[in-house]
Amino acid sequence: MKVERPCSALLGTVATRDMVRATRCLRQGLLASVVLVHAAAGQTVHTVELMHINFLPPELTIRLGDTVHWVWIEGIHNVESGIVQKGFGVHDGRFRSGDPDFALEFSLLFDRQFVDAQPAPEGIYPYYCLVHSFKGMTGVIEVVVSGDVDRDLDVDLADHDQFTDCNGGPDVTTAPPQCDPLDFQRADSDNDGDVDLLDFAALQNEFTG
Numbered sequence: 239m240k241v242e243r244p245c246s247a248l249l250g251t252v253a254t255r256d257m258v259r260a261t262r263c264l265r266q267g268l269l270a271s272v273v274l275v276h277a278a279a280g281q282t283v284h285t286v287e288l289m290h291i292n293f294l295p296p297e298l299t300i301r302l303g304d305t306v307h308w309v310w311i312e313g314i315h316n317v318e319s320g321i322v323q324k325g326f327g328v329h330d331g332r333f334r335s336g337d338p339d340f341a342l343e344f345s346l347l348f349d350r351q352f353v354d355a356q357p358a359p360e361g362i363y364p365y366y367c368l369v370h371s372f373k374g375m376t377g378v379i380e381v382v383v384s385g386d387v388d389r390d391l392d393v394d395l396a397d398h399d400q401f402t403d404c405n406g407g408p409d410v411t412t413a414p415p416q417c418d419p420l421d422f423q424r425a426d427s428d429n430d431g432d433v434d435l436l437d438f439a440a441l442q443n444e445f446t447g
């Protein structure tokens with residue numbers, strides 16, 4: 239038989255694994271507040287392969303602090319940030335691997351320093367291959383930060399307010415009336431379909447003020 243910890247035992251510091259229980263306690267009014275402990279998310283290296291006239295995968299969503307590693311599998315290519323207009327790549331100056339060549343590797347760390355120096359609307363970084371831009375060899379990196387509901391790459395009180403509007407609690411998978419469905423999606427940091435205190439833990443963890 240599973241014995242639930244009394245709400246009072248959750249006062250103070252609560253580990254992420256206890257959050258569902260803590261959420262219930264909060265909702266029952268048996269716990270005024272909790273301090274969340276959230277393990278720092280590990281940094282991930284994402285690989286994009288360059289072959290034929292494709293970036294694989296062409297679309298990548300990463301977290302702030304992750305690295306993208308482009309690997310030349312076959313063909314002559316480069317990686318240049320920007321968009322393709324009328325078949326021509328228009329470089330926006332945010333990043334570039336160098337001149338087109340064979341058998342290269344190119345890594346870029348999308349950390350706070352980078353996104354502050356090279357900001358992109360909603361953290362979306364489009365890029366292309368100069369050689370094959372006219373054939374549609376394009377890719378996009380979307381950088382997201384947990385809790386950043388308005389997608390300006392910092393987590394502040396504006397995000398907190400939007401989060402609060404969207405916080406429906408565990409297992410509620412539709413946006414409350416005062417919450418825009420897109421905001422609801424963005425407030426669901428752990429992508430499990432609901433907006434609850436687990437997501438709030440992620441927001442709190444990234445809070446920059």
Ligand SMILES: [Ca+2]
Binds near residue numbers: 391392
């Ligand atoms: Ca924000």
Ligand SMILES: [Ca+2]
Binds near residue numbers: 436
């Ligand atoms: Ca969630």
Ligand SMILES: [Cu+2]
Binds near residue numbers: 292367
């Ligand atoms: Cu190419």
